[in-house]
Amino acid sequence: MKHYHFDWSAVWSGQPLTWLLHGVGVTMLLTVLSCLLASLLAVILLALRFVPWRPAGWLAAGWIQLFRNTPLTVQMLFWYFGALPLLPEGLRNALANGPILLGLPLPSSEMLTAIWSLGLFSAAFLAEDLRAGVRAVPFGQWETVRSQGFSTWPALRHVILPQALAHAWPPMVNQYLNVLKNSPLAMSIAVAELMYQTNQIESFNFHGIEAYASASVLYLLIGLALSQLLQRLGPAPLHDKGVPHGR
Amino acid sequence: MAVERFHFQVIIDNAHYLLVGNLAQGQIGGVLLTLLIALSSGLLALIIGFVLALLCRFFPRRLAPALGTLGELVRGIPLLLLIFWLYFLLPMLLGRGAPDTISVIAALALFNAFSVMLTILSGLAALPPGQNEAAMASGFTHWQRLRWVLLPQALSHILPSLVNLFVALIKDTSLAFVVSVPELTLVSSQINNREQIYPLEIFLTAGAIYFALCSSLTWAAHQLENRLARRQLSIV
Numbered sequence: 001m002k003h004y005h006f007d008w009s010a011v012w013s014g015q016p017l018t019w020l021l022h023g024v025g026v027t028m029l030l031t032v033l034s035c036l037l038a039s040l041l042a043v044i045l046l047a048l049r050f051v052p053w054r055p056a057g058w059l060a061a062g063w064i065q066l067f068r069n070t071p072l073t074v075q076m077l078f079w080y081f082g083a084l085p086l087l088p089e090g091l092r093n094a095l096a097n098g099p100i101l102l103g104l105p106l107p108s109s110e111m112l113t114a115i116w117s118l119g120l121f122s123a124a125f126l127a128e129d130l131r132a133g134v135r136a137v138p139f140g141q142w143e144t145v146r147s148q149g150f151s152t153w154p155a156l157r158h159v160i161l162p163q164a165l166a167h168a169w170p171p172m173v174n175q176y177l178n179v180l181k182n183s184p185l186a187m188s189i190a191v192a193e194l195m196y197q198t199n200q201i202e203s204f205n206f207h208g209i210e211a212y213a214s215a216s217v218l219y220l221l222i223g224l225a226l227s228q229l230l231q232r233l234g235p236a237p238l239h240d241k242g243v244p245h246g247r
Numbered sequence: 248m249a250v251e252r253f254h255f256q257v258i259i260d261n262a263h264y265l266l267v268g269n270l271a272q273g274q275i276g277g278v279l280l281t282l283l284i285a286l287s288s289g290l291l292a293l294i295i296g297f298v299l300a301l302l303c304r305f306f307p308r309r310l311a312p313a314l315g316t317l318g319e320l321v322r323g324i325p326l327l328l329l330i331f332w333l334y335f336l337l338p339m340l341l342g343r344g345a346p347d348t349i350s351v352i353a354a355l356a357l358f359n360a361f362s363v364m365l366t367i368l369s370g371l372a373a374l375p376p377g378q379n380e381a382a383m384a385s386g387f388t389h390w391q392r393l394r395w396v397l398l399p400q401a402l403s404h405i406l407p408s409l410v411n412l413f414v415a416l417i418k419d420t421s422l423a424f425v426v427s428v429p430e431l432t433l434v435s436s437q438i439n440n441r442e443q444i445y446p447l448e449i450f451l452t453a454g455a456i457y458f459a460l461c462s463s464l465t466w467a468a469h470q471l472e473n474r475l476a477r478r479q480l481s482i483v
Binding site for chain 1: 320323324325326327328331332335336339414418419420421422424425432435436439446447449450451453454457458461462465
């Protein structure tokens, strides 16, 4: 420890700073896109559980168990090394040559694989939180709203789902933060996100302590911003025991 | 690319390496190392977490807020970053090279110690206040109340949560892959690099092994939860 020479400019200036900022950008993009994909898939998984046809529910349950009980690392390696080469050759070449969709450049195939893996993995956790939210809505709510002449979908849309989401939102915010905290795994398939860039700085000038401390602060700040944003975007918290506010 | 047929032979050929790594050369690896890392860091986390929870209870003003903040910081950064921190710092602090496996075990133990601490504290907080008050009225000291009244009840309530933490820990051992510790994930990826054409078979097998380990423990936690719920009903 005594030979260590602290120099913060080794991280916060010149080339290392460029790397660091680039890493922050990639991490944020990766997190946001994975969160969006995960939310979409979680809603589909939740819907499958409420389809009257039983096997649909079993499919969703099995899918969720599969993704929750295997490590994200293995899932990412599976998609990258196992599944990506199975795509049709034309599509694969298009992905390898800097893909363009509707005139917009798409992220690299590594980045797309990372978003896909992170999204699928996180969806399984989000779906469970959503389901717990639906189950937390008292059955009397359902009976009441049906007795008022609402049919199934309007009842879900206007009464049950808003309450379910309010119940589920706090654990869901935690899951979205987990997406951020799991995003460094993308470095294992060579996505140049924040963790990757931090290691690059460490091997560039050996100022590991400054690099890791900076990355820690940046991750904490991004996490703080994300949770503030999500709390503001999300539904207002329910009053205790799910009793709607006001009479 | 053999998509039509699952090529079992590659798994059979590499089964020994997947399970124990280069054990004959004295290098533990594969599933055995995964279990070793999970068990040792799990045990460490349990002990440290328990001590931290006790410290929070005995020094609620002086230590609890500091430990709470420290826990937020440790659990607020990615686990992989924590592994890199220790991977970098441990050799500096010890003054000599520390094996990579030790850095990973230390990081997993530290991360989970704070999770254990929070779980125990919330287990204690969930007990009805009458328990503590009755023990106090019976003349128990602070330590005696915890030891004989509060902890036995809280621990039986939080047992399923602790098993779930251990399931997450087993999955997190796969992060050791990134710092080249030859546990199941790294060994699988080494086999994949050597064989080149069977990535599906290899990573599906690795996934199936993790799935068997984790889902059996998840199932056990669920059974435990049901049994505790039934016991509670029979008491009431």
